[in-house]
Amino acid sequence: MPGLTDWTPTRAAALERLAEFLPHAGADYARLRNIDRGPDDRSNVSALSPWIRRRILTEEEVIAAVLRRHGFARADKFIQEVCWRTYWKGWLELRPGVLADYHAAAARLSAEWADSAALAAARGGQTGIACFDAWAAELVRTGWLHNHARMWFASIWIFTLRLPWELGAAFMAQHLLDADPASNTLSWRWVAGLQTPGKHYLARAENIRLNTLGRFDPAGQLDEQALPVPMVAPNPPPGAIPPAQVPATDRVALLLTEEDLSPETLPVGATVVALAALTTPSADSPAGRFAAGALADGLDRAGAQFGLAGQLLAPEAVAAWALDAGVSEVVTACAPLGPSAPVLDEIERALALVSIRLVRVRRAWDTQCWPLATKGFFAFRQHIPKLVAGLV
Numbered sequence: 286m287p288g289l290t291d292w293t294p295t296r297a298a299a300l301e302r303l304a305e306f307l308p309h310a311g312a313d314y315a316r317l318r319n320i321d322r323g324p325d326d327r328s329n330v331s332a333l334s335p336w337i338r339r340r341i342l343t344e345e346e347v348i349a350a351v352l353r354r355h356g357f358a359r360a361d362k363f364i365q366e367v368c369w370r371t372y373w374k375g376w377l378e379l380r381p382g383v384l385a386d387y388h389a390a391a392a393r394l395s396a397e398w399a400d401s402a403a404l405a406a407a408r409g410g411q412t413g414i415a416c417f418d419a420w421a422a423e424l425v426r427t428g429w430l431h432n433h434a435r436m437w438f439a440s441i442w443i444f445t446l447r448l449p450w451e452l453g454a455a456f457m458a459q460h461l462l463d464a465d466p467a468s469n470t471l472s473w474r475w476v477a478g479l480q481t482p483g484k485h486y487l488a489r490a491e492n493i494r495l496n497t498l499g500r501f502d503p504a505g506q507l508d509e510q511a512l513p514v515p516m517v518a519p520n521p522p523p524g525a526i527p528p529a530q531v532p533a534t535d536r537v538a539l540l541l542t543e544e545d546l547s548p549e550t551l552p553v554g555a556t557v558v559a560l561a562a563l564t565t566p567s568a569d570s571p572a573g574r575f576a577a578g579a580l581a582d583g584l585d586r587a588g589a590q591f592g593l594a595g596q597l598l599a600p601e602a603v604a605a606w607a608l609d610a611g612v613s614e615v616v617t618a619c620a621p622l623g624p625s626a627p628v629l630d631e632i633e634r635a636l637a638l639v640s641i642r643l644v645r646v647r648r649a650w651d652t653q654c655w656p657l658a659t660k661g662f663f664a665f666r667q668h669i670p671k672l673v674a675g676l677v
C-alpha cells in the first residue's frame with residue numbers, strides 16, 4: 286500500500302485503493318484496525334475516507350464489495366465502521382441545530398482564545414507531549430490521521446490540554462482532506478462526553494504505547510482521570526428527514542456538488558440534457574483543493590455517461606445556465622448539512638425567480654438509514670444486517 290501523500294481526487298484512484306485494501310477488509314481489519322503504525326504504513330485500514338466523504342465511492346458500493354469478498358460475518362467490523370459515517374450523517378440531519386450551535390460556539394471561542402499561547406502550542410505541535418505534537422504535525426502535513434490517533438488527539442486536546450472541544454474540531458476540519466461536518470463534529474462531541482451524556486473517551490498512555498507499537502509512550506503526561514465536559518443543555522430530540530424529491534418532468538439539468546460525486550448511480554429519474562458542477566464553497570483548504578479535483582473528475586465521468594459537455598459553475602451562474610438549457614427542473618443530490626447545503630438553498634431561491642424548480646434527489650441508502658439514527662449507534666447497529674442484505 287502506498288504512503289498517504291498520494292491521494293488523487295479521482296474515482297479511478299479510489300477504486301484502485303479499494304481493490305488494494307479489499308483482501309484486508311475482513312478478519313485482518315477486525316484484528317488490526319486500531320493500530321496506528323504511522324504515516325508510512327496504512328495497510329491495516331482502508332484510508333478511503335477522502336473519497337467516501339464526497340461519495341466518489343458510495344457507502345453502499347464499498348459495503349457491497351467487502352460483502353462479496355468476505356461475507357457478512359467476516360466483514361462485520363468494517364461494515365460497522367462505514368455505518369458509523371452513515372449514522373453520524375443521520376443523527377445530525379435529525380438535529381440540525383447541533384451543527385449551528387457548534388459553529389456559533391467555535392466563532393465565539395476563536396475570538397476569546399485568539400491570544401492563547403496554549404492554543405497556539407497545540408495547533409503548532411509544540412505542547413511537549415510527543416505523540417500529540419506528532420499528530421498535529423501529521424495532520425497539517427498530510428491532511429489525514431488514523432481513527433485512533435483522532436480519538437487520542439481529541440481526548441488530549443480536551444482533557445489534558447483543557448482546550449475547548451469546538452476549537453479542536455475546527456482545527457481538524459481546517460486540515461482534514463476528509464473534513465466532514467457530521468463525522469468530525471459529532472466525533473469530537475462523543476470524545477468530550479456530550480454525544481452519549483456522561484460517557485467520554487479518555488486517552489490512556491498505555492493504550493497509546495500499545496497501539497502505536499511503541500512509537501509513543503506519554504506515561505505520566507496525560508490526565509487519565511478527567512470528568513466529561515459538562516452538558517449545557519440536553520441533546521435535542523430527533524426531528525424528521527424531509528421527504529425525498531423526484532423530478533416531475535422528463536428532461537432535466539443535472540447539477541453536481543462535492544457532496545455526491547457518483548453520478549453513475551444517482552437516482553436522477555429523468556433524461557439529463559445539461560450538465561454542470563458547482564464550484565466548491567471551501568476552495569481555500571486541503572479539503573477544498575481535493576474537492577476541486579474531485580469535481581473535475583466527476584464532471585468528466587458524468588459527461589461521458591450522459592454524452593454531454595459539462596461545465597463548472599459558480600452559484601450565481603446556475604439560474605442563467607438552467608434557463609439557457611431550456612429546462613424547468615434542475616436535479617441535484619440532496620446535500621446533507623455542510624458547506625454545500627446553504628449554497629443550494631440560495632440557488633433554489635434564484636431558480637424560483639425564473640420559475641425553475643430545484644429537485645433534491647436522495648439515495649435510497651440515506652432515506653432508509655438516516656431516520657434510524659434516533660438513539661445511540663448501538664441501537665442503529667441492530668438494523669445493519671437488514672440494511673446491507675440487499676446490497677449484493
Ligand SMILES: Cc1cc2nc3c(=O)[nH]c(=O)nc-3n(C[C@H](O)[C@H](O)[C@H](O)COP(=O)(O)OP(=O)(O)OC[C@H]3O[C@@H](n4cnc5c(N)ncnc54)[C@H](O)[C@@H]3O)c2cc1C
Nearest residue numbers: 330331332333334366367369370432435464465468469472
Ligand atoms: C475526533 C474525530 C474526528 C473525525 N473526523 C472525521 C472527518 O472529518 N471525516 C471523516 O470522514 N471521518 C472522521 N472521523 C472518523 C474516522 O476517524 C475516519 O473516517 C477514519 O479514520 C478514516 O480512515 P479510513 O478511511 O482508513 O477508515 P476505515 O477504518 O478503513 O473505515 C472505512 C470507512 O468507514 C468510515 N468510518 C470509519 N470509522 C469511522 C468513524 N469512527 N466515524 C465515521 N466514519 C467512519 C469512513 O468513511 C472510512 O473511510 C473522525 C473521528 C474522530 C475520532
